[in-house]
Amino acid sequence: MYTIVVLWDNDNAEVTQWEDAPMVTTWKDREISLRAGPRERVDEHGTVSQVAVYLPDELNEEEFQELFAVHEKQVPELHLHG
Numbered sequence: 001m002y003t004i005v006v007l008w009d010n011d012n013a014e015v016t017q018w019e020d021a022p023m024v025t026t027w028k029d030r031e032i033s034l035r036a037g038p039r040e041r042v043d044e045h046g047t048v049s050q051v052a053v054y055l056p057d058e059l060n061e062e063e064f065q066e067l068f069a070v071h072e073k074q075v076p077e078l079h080l081h082g
Helices: 061-072
Strands: 002-009 012-018 024-027 029-042 048-056
Touching: 002 029, 024 048, 029 061, 048 061
Parallel strands: 002 048
Antiparallel strands: 002 012, 024 029, 029 048
C-alpha cells in the first residue's frame, strides 16, 4: 500500500492510499503523474510507509517544486526525510 499525495494547486492537496504507484494515471477526471517517490517515510510513531507525490500533468517541474514547498508545512506525509 502506498500513501499518495496529490498536489492540485496552492490551496489544495489530497492524501490517499493506493495499491500501487503508477507513473501516470487519471484521478478525479484529471491526468496526474508521479513527480516524487515512492520514498520511505518513518512517522513520529515509527510507522514506515511508502510515499509518492503526484501533480496534474499540465504543471511543470518548477510548479511542482513551488507546490511542494507550499504544502510541505501542512502535509506531514511530505516530510520525506523524517
